[in-house]
Amino acid sequence: MNKFGISQPVRRSEDSPFLRGHGKYVSDIKLEGSLTAYILRSPHAHAKILSIDVSLAKSQQGVHLILTGEDYKKAGLGAMPYVDPPTPDWNPDCIFKPEQYGLATNIVRYVGDIVALVIADNIDIAQDAANLIDINYEILEPTIETEFATSENKTPVWSEAPNNISFTHKTGNSSATDKAFNEAKYIITRKHVINRVAANSMEARGILASYNKTEDFHTIYLSTQMAFGVRKIIAENIFGEEESKFRIITNDVGGGFGMKASFYPEYAIVVWATRILGKPVKWIEDRSEAHQTDYHGRDNVTEVSLALDEKYNFLGLKVDTIANLGAYLSTNPAGPPTIHLGGLIGVYKTPVAYVTVTGVFTNTCSTAPYRGAGRPEASFIIETTIDAASRELGVDPIELRRINMIPSTSLPYQTPLHFNYDSGKFEEALDKAIEVADLAGFEGRKNKSRDLGRYRGLGVSYSIERAAPPGFEYNEMQFQPNGELIIYAGTTNNGQGHHTMYKQIACEYLGLDPNNITVVEGDTGEVKKGFGTGGSRVSAMGSSAAYLA
Template sequence: MRAPVQHPWLVRKILSATVIGVDEFQIRVIAPDVGGSFGIKANVYPEYLMALFAARQSGRPVKWTSERTEGFLSDFHARDNVADAALALDKDGKFLGFRLRNLVNIGAYFSPIGAGPATNNLGTLSGVYTTPAAYVEVVGVFTNSHPTAPYRGAGRPEAAFIIERMIDIAAYELGFDPIDLRRRNVIPADAMPYKTSLTFTYDSGEFEKNMDDALRLADVDGYAARKAQSDADGKLRGLGVANAIERAAPPGVETAEIRFDPSGTVTMLSGTTNQGQGHTTMYTQLLCDRLGLEADQVRVIEGDTDRLAHGTGAGGSRSSAMGTAALVMAADKIVEKGRQIASVVLEVAVDDIEFEDGTYTIAGTDRNVSLADVVRNAFTGANLPGGMEPGMLAHAAYHGKEPSYPNGCHVCEVEIDPETGMVEVLNYVVVDDFGTILNPLLVHGQVHGGVAQGVGQILLENTVYDADGQLLTASFMDYGMPRADNFCNIKVQANSVPTATNPLGVKGVGEAGCVGAMPVMMNAVMNALSPLGIRDLDMPASPVRVWAAIRDAEKA
């Protein structure tokens, strides 16, 4: 079965054990590289089974393609929550406690992992703050709508939205500056590791420095002058700030395999899956760095249950931490086997051999042998240590036991036309801590994409049913999607604090942009509307809703 799934091995197991009733080796699942997944493709849909059933019955290959309207009707939805939250502060603005009752729409029936977003990532509700006590109640409700499931961030953007909106609301109600209120409560860097009032324990991070860098990059000192100009132009200008943190790469297992050909070219197999994240670039870059190879010598294969015995797939911003850790372990095994062969070729002890940039060298001398020559020896069987098997391949399975906590600060500036309700994004800045950055260009792409999805939800996206349960937003004519002209240039800067929870010190990047974008976008919109006495607005802050809120405020 070829399908754009995030977890091919899990899909094979489910189809084998609970649906089709055949042994796993009788099913092959191939997940091709497609654009985007974001959680919606982490599920087993009925159409997969129907295609397999039809192929078995007809004895012919069967292809099923969803039309766009069918996708709106049958693909799982997300983020239908009603939150009742409270934040307690003392007279100096120190947080004393947080309380939340979250009503979560499950839909007409459970999706396979539908309960996850509402429960697995509650820790983000603590934010980057020293709040000493928290109480959270989550109530799942069955409704007549379509089932809900994870969507980029899987509960973290919703949680960040709640706590960061509550901080802004508290600041406005109690007369604090929203930025200063955050500073009064932020966890200091020297407090790490820090156990929050909910489920997370942060191992590293410089949260206040994130804020300092982001505010400087956004030129917040010059905001008053820009706002005065907007006022003169008859526009409403707003500034939003939000701190974001999330759990990435939760405990689990990932695998990798490195197979050399006799000519010295390499096939790398990974148990992760690629849906546009740039895994091929990341793995190729890392393998070339570790083994001294050229990029054109490396082939990367992912998402095929017949090519690799086991894998976990993509999800939870895990691949850059888990997949690379498994690859490094396999590469180290290759280097060590090559060291033993090189010691025979160069006629010295193994301990005297050093490896760097694809070459084995006798320490303190210029005598060396290339990895390519070592590989050729490995396949011919010549010059192998006693008892060593010919060939050059290595398999590794990495067991991650602790998650990482990517974090950052988002600053957004908007301008609203009160005559139309149109919101224009004028400035957007992100300073993020992703630990060790493997490829800055890929990181920026991930952040940009996450921000686009977060901003899209706040300003445009909304699933609407009529009173009879008919879905009204079943095409892109009716469902608002963010486009390039909805954005300004997004500035991304790093404040890297490597984590000790995985070998490379990586903190996942895939969902971080979305986690911070939702709260900062709404904070900016509400800041622009606050002079009119508007304190809250349900998302999306679409032109018609913003316009209506302004008209209502004028009447009041």
């Protein structure tokens, strides 16, 4: 086995530049003649735009361009993209998909909605000019709370959806589940509120776009997880042109966490601005903008009921979730609340289940995949419900799990919510966790901590997740005349250590020195094709592509 091979303790190839301050982010890239973009955003959660006057702002020295929603519509540019989730039983016709454009036109629908784009010599001039834009709003009542978004007295975010419902997705066996509940000795019901979260990446979003009018070619530096996906959307969805006219370059990325896997309106309007002006345009998000407009995660309200018999065997599961989608649909809004519903069954032999997920609009920032994208939520719901049953029925939480655990002799096992477990030693893993945690010694440690004025608690959770969703990945390896190897990977590095992984694979099977290997990622001009990073897929699909290469 090569000393830099698979499973070896090696130094990460990526770390040295960062430790020496040589990371290369969008903000670090300087192009001659670059202009600065500033985005004027709505201070209101819900309001009509009665008028916008940009004349005074346009007259300021150093201001090159101001664009509004009316300009976007007149230019005939496309709406933001929507992608159906790869959810079993998903009906593409079940969802209402309102169109979102690069800038708001007659109505703003959340605090941070884009009202105007200002391009100037520098950020100070741009911001001062934005402050001179005269906007007359008529304030409307906002709808904010997830749980009550569909209430009769709530103002519709979209007139076409008067009940604020975007979609309703149902899966499982309703009649069989009802029957199991009718026959149950015990029914445990709980409401779980999974709060909204923001990614807050170290590097906020940013884009630097340059357009060569002579060659009709765009070069775009972007902090993203999906270089190839963004190129396709900008080319086809926004401008209706060939992908060959656009090059996306993603260098170092200071954190993505799923939030940077989506497409954002800022990308469309900055590229549009550079096309108009013929000069490079850079937009770097500030931290306040990030908190307001980086797509959020989670924000679900779930009512769950677990049916048990007199011996505490699980008989059935009912789950009803309201998922807050925000004011607009992000690129993949229905994915997080629906794609991992199989995780609600966990490692338990619950025979029947029925799940309803309702996606609702509110006057808030859009939600999108973030840190597990529905997997942590599913595990949280089933595991906390089992804990509630344990407390209410007076049964040890570990014993209750053990009673209902899928035995190895039952594998492969088809769950009632899509997942089919082909292997697994669930009880053996539980026993190992108990041993490693020294559960027998817990009371002694608890008493010792109490003597020191500290409190020690014990929690139990048995989570199972599906990672690496279906798709493809690309990898190409080219030897140079001097014997060095260049690996072209279709993934997009966001700090996970992709370069180290690819080098380990090459060293393992080709016997190379890692110092003689270069990895190229995130550049659609250098790599022929690819998908990106997200859903814990790169170590599985990226490495498989590298092995085949």
